Amino acid sequence: MNSQSLDILGxxxxxxxxxxxxxxxxxxxxxxPKGGMSLISTEQAEALYAAMPSGVESSGGSAANTCAVAAAxxxxxxxxxxxxxxxxxxxxxxxxxxxxxxxxxxxLEGGAPTARCLILVSPDGQRTMNTYLGACVSFGEDDVDEAxxxxxxxxxxxxxxxxxxxxxxxxxxAARAARAAGRQVAITLSDPFCVGRHRDAFLDFVRHDxxxxxxxxxEVAALYGTDDFxxxxxQAARDVSIAALTRSEKGSVILSKGGRDVVQAAPARxxxxxxxxxxxxxxxxxxxxxxxxxxxxxxxxxxxAAEVIGxxxxxxxxxLKEMVA
Numbered sequence: 052m053n054s055q056s057l058d059i060l061g062x063x064x065x066x067x068x069x070x071x072x073x074x075x076x077x078x079x080x081x082x083x084p085k086g087g088m089s090l091i092s093t094e095q096a097e098a099l100y101a102a103m104p105s106g107v108e109s110s111g112g113s114a115a116n117t118c119a120v121a122a123a124x125x126x127x128x129x130x131x132x133x134x135x136x137x138x139x140x141x142x143x144x145x146x147x148x149x150x151x152x153x154x155x156x157x158x159l160e161g162g163a164p165t166a167r168c169l170i171l172v173s174p175d176g177q178r179t180m181n182t183y184l185g186a187c188v189s190f191g192e193d194d195v196d197e198a199x200x201x202x203x204x205x206x207x208x209x210x211x212x213x214x215x216x217x218x219x220x221x222x223x224x225a226a227r228a229a230r231a232a233g234r235q236v237a238i239t240l241s242d243p244f245c246v247g248r249h250r251d252a253f254l255d256f257v258r259h260d261x262x263x264x265x266x267x268x269x270e271v272a273a274l275y276g277t278d279d280f281x282x283x284x285x286q287a288a289r290d291v292s293i294a295a296l297t298r299s300e301k302g303s304v305i306l307s308k309g310g311r312d313v314v315q316a317a318p319a320r321x322x323x324x325x326x327x328x329x330x331x332x333x334x335x336x337x338x339x340x341x342x343x344x345x346x347x348x349x350x351x352x353x354x355x356a357a358e359v360i361g362x363x364x365x366x367x368x369x370x371l372k373e374m375v376a
Contacts, residue, residue, distance in 0.1 A: 063114025063209030071106030210241030326365025
């Protein structure tokens with residue numbers, strides 16, 4: 052077995068986030084499904100960006116957010132994701148490295164620009180994401196460094212990256228490399244619309260390649276084709292070793308071969324739900340890397356999620372180590 056020098060290696064979309072508060076009418080006027088994620092073209096991205104009020108710009112992407120939060124909790128973390136060799140790509144690389152995350156992926160030259168996600172935050176804190184994937188879609192098997200995978204205790208895969216066929220092949224390569232090194236594979240479903248587009252492929256990956264599944268109620272329901280949470284949770288428990296299922300203010304349910312743990316949500320003031328699931332996965336995986344019990348991992352996840360929804364942006368602003376202590 053290769054030596055483990057990382058706790059977590061995330062693989063996902065490398066995106067620059069643009070967050071701005073909008074009234075519900077802004078979504079209605081543009082027929083944007085509240086709380087969802089839509090993939091948009093270059094032209095759509097330019098038009099929507101021009102219509103948005105001023106906001107906050109920062110490096111983002113679901114798995115990248117998880118990696119940054121996990122690093123803030125003291126985990127040793129790496130990230131693989133594709134940016135272009137442009138200004139936003141440099142911003143992304145600088146930001147994620149400044150967060151303490153190892154980022155070795157070579158930038159794309161001569162192709163699409165770095166991806167960006169236009170996040171519209173409504174008054175109730177719900178986020179509606181409009182994503183231009185840009186350079187992200189070029190991520191493929193050649194970008195999966197098997198040596199990087201082998202040195203991480205868990206490889207964490209972002210469901211949003213499942214859209215391009217090349218990325219699905221990359222996921223399977225990463226899973227094979229993790230298996231060969233005796234490591235664990237975790238996947239987050241990311242979004243019910245994404246699951247709906249690739250349900251069969253997701254099911255196959257979860258059943259045959261994943262050890263740990265992260266999903267919220269809507270995502271796990273979409274995966275198993277049922278509106279009954281308990282039924283979907285039971286099926287997840289049969290397919291993976293650990294299923295960490297979040298339920299917003301109801302907290303989370305963690306299912307494993309050892310039983311079922313119900314974890315309360317941490318108290319929070321909801322300002323912006325962007326990155327809540329990403330932060331939960333980060334807290335969970337950071338605690339799991341320390342060998343803590345699953346219920347305690349869920350508590351870390353809940354605290355991390357509560358922190359990031361209390362302000363704009365998906366990266367922590369408080370001392371998470373102190374909060375979980």
